[in-house]
Amino acid sequence: MSSSDGRHQLSLLQPGTHHAEPGRVRVLTLNVQHASPVRSRRQAEWLAAQDADVVVLTEVTPGGHSIIQALGEHGFTVHAVDGGSDYLTIVASRIGKQEPVPIRPGHLPHRCTAVRLYLDEGPSIGVVGLYAPSRGPQERRNVDKRAFQDAAAELLPTLADDLAVTGPIVIAGDLNVVERSHQPHHAVFGKWEYDFYDAFAAAGYGDAFRHCHPDVVDHSWYGRRSGEGYRFDHTFCSPVGAAVACSYVHEARTSGLSDHAAMTATIAVPAGTL
Numbered sequence: 001m002s003s004s005d006g007r008h009q010l011s012l013l014q015p016g017t018h019h020a021e022p023g024r025v026r027v028l029t030l031n032v033q034h035a036s037p038v039r040s041r042r043q044a045e046w047l048a049a050q051d052a053d054v055v056v057l058t059e060v061t062p063g064g065h066s067i068i069q070a071l072g073e074h075g076f077t078v079h080a081v082d083g084g085s086d087y088l089t090i091v092a093s094r095i096g097k098q099e100p101v102p103i104r105p106g107h108l109p110h111r112c113t114a115v116r117l118y119l120d121e122g123p124s125i126g127v128v129g130l131y132a133p134s135r136g137p138q139e140r141r142n143v144d145k146r147a148f149q150d151a152a153a154e155l156l157p158t159l160a161d162d163l164a165v166t167g168p169i170v171i172a173g174d175l176n177v178v179e180r181s182h183q184p185h186h187a188v189f190g191k192w193e194y195d196f197y198d199a200f201a202a203a204g205y206g207d208a209f210r211h212c213h214p215d216v217v218d219h220s221w222y223g224r225r226s227g228e229g230y231r232f233d234h235t236f237c238s239p240v241g242a243a244v245a246c247s248y249v250h251e252a253r254t255s256g257l258s259d260h261a262a263m264t265a266t267i268a269v270p271a272g273t274l
Contacts, residue, residue, distance in 0.1 A: 025266075026053045088111075
């Protein structure tokens with residue numbers, strides 16, 4: 001369904017009471033594109049109408065007051081770290097009991113938000129939201145991006161010990177990098193950026209989308225001038241076999257809710273300790 005200006009309208013469901021699926025945790029990540037208060041409330045309404053149990057939001061407007069309040073009104077428990085005048089990363093859940101975990105990279109620490117989620121039935125799981133900076137203005141080209149990626153990569157080998165959960169760990173967000181085999185190939189990315197993507201696998205966190213779709217070409221963001229696609233938004237999981245489904249939800253982008261597609265992943269969480 002399209003509106004008069006050519007954008008697709010949102011097909012909203014009535015949020016109602018959220019029902020979790022036994023043995024499954026559904027995680028959704030979305031770059032909310034520094035939304036205004038009005039658009040933040042619209043985003044929260046859309047998120048509440050999805051089947052996600054946990055949402056990871058990146059590029060949240062400094063302070064994040066509007067989206068935090070709106071998510072709370074829809075039954076989410078929200079965790080974010082104050083970043084002053086910089087963008088935030090939010091992790092919000094509406095199942096189990098959420099406990100913040102103080103995991104902080106050495107650069108732009110508020111762009112990493114981690115929680116331990118105690119499920120009503122089954123093990124605890126870890127959820128980490130990451131938002132890597134973009135390439136930045138000419139005078140600081142790649143300075144913050146590289147420093148954050150290096151700092152975040154250093155956290156990965158000890159992340160499981162820091163989270164101390166008995167079930168899977170999910171890392172999701174806008175990393176502003178693509179995989180080495182990305183189609184189309186973008187010559188702008190350097191070895192250090194591909195190394196950051198590879199650091200997840202080296203630490204035991206598999207790409208949930210590639211696990212579920214080894215050969216599918218899909219993108220979460222498109223260049224405003226070139227129209228070329230980039231798979232910037234990612235979900236990593238340990239063990240990767242726990243990811244039983246993973247896909248992009250383009251309605252978030254085509255409706256004008258954001259300039260990014262959302263990404264969803266369904267994580268199997270058997271009862272007991274994994």
